[in-house]
Amino acid sequence: MLAGAFFILVAAIGIVRFKDLYSRLHASTKAPSFGIFLIVLGVSLFFNMPIVYLKGFFIIVFVYLTAPLAAHSIVKSFKDKEKGKSTFFRNNEKQK
Amino acid sequence: MEDSVSNTVLVIAFSMLLAALVLAFARLLKGPSINDRIAAMDLIAAVVMGFVLVYSVMINKSIYFDIPVIISLISFIGTVAVSTYLKHRYG
Numbered sequence: 001m002l003a004g005a006f007f008i009l010v011a012a013i014g015i016v017r018f019k020d021l022y023s024r025l026h027a028s029t030k031a032p033s034f035g036i037f038l039i040v041l042g043v044s045l046f047f048n049m050p051i052v053y054l055k056g057f058f059i060i061v062f063v064y065l066t067a068p069l070a071a072h073s074i075v076k077s078f079k080d081k082e083k084g085k086s087t088f089f090r091n092n093e094k095q096k
Numbered sequence: 097m098e099d100s101v102s103n104t105v106l107v108i109a110f111s112m113l114l115a116a117l118v119l120a121f122a123r124l125l126k127g128p129s130i131n132d133r134i135a136a137m138d139l140i141a142a143v144v145m146g147f148v149l150v151y152s153v154m155i156n157k158s159i160y161f162d163i164p165v166i167i168s169l170i171s172f173i174g175t176v177a178v179s180t181y182l183k184h185r186y187g
Contacts, residue, residue, distance in 0.1 A: 029135075029138075032138075032139055032142035032143075033142070035142070035146065036142055036145055036146065036164075039145075039146050039149045039150070040149065040164070043149045043150075043152065043153055043161070044161075046153055047158045047161075049158060051158075052158050052161055055161045055162065055165060056161070058165055059145075059164050059165050059168060062165065062168045062169060062172075063142075063168050066168065066169075066171075066172035067138075069172070069176065070138055070171075070172055070175040070176060070179075071135075073175065073176050073179040073180060073183075074131050074134050074135055074138075074175065074179050075131075076179070076183060077131060077179040077180070077182040077183040078129070078131040
């Protein structure tokens, strides 16, 4: 039970840690999914019931399926913007 | 002591998640481009999932475990919808 608490602690450290090197979009996706994995592992070890293990398994599967897809679509839209057919948002950013 | 997680561990976990939320929100406010803001929103969803999980440990109810499943699915749908909209706008 206490090991679950330490897993939660490690996960929070992992979430805080990566945030400072946020200038890369890539690095922002892997660290939270690992942190969520550790948090779910710790909490399901804390409750120690079969239904909680099942739900935790679902959470981990969903997070690990959807995080690379989300990062891929973000980067893809960013590259399409870099090609730059339209200049509306670019003018908007220069004003700031 | 063996049954419940000690209080200091919960406080430390909450404070770290709060710091992560503040940093992500700062990135959301002053992101250079819209894509940074989308990534920050995705990150905020992950931090909120962590909050709900730690809170379920704190009040000792396992029914709260349903919430992060829904949050993960909805945040994925939102991220993909906004970035697809941007891609069609610039393309």
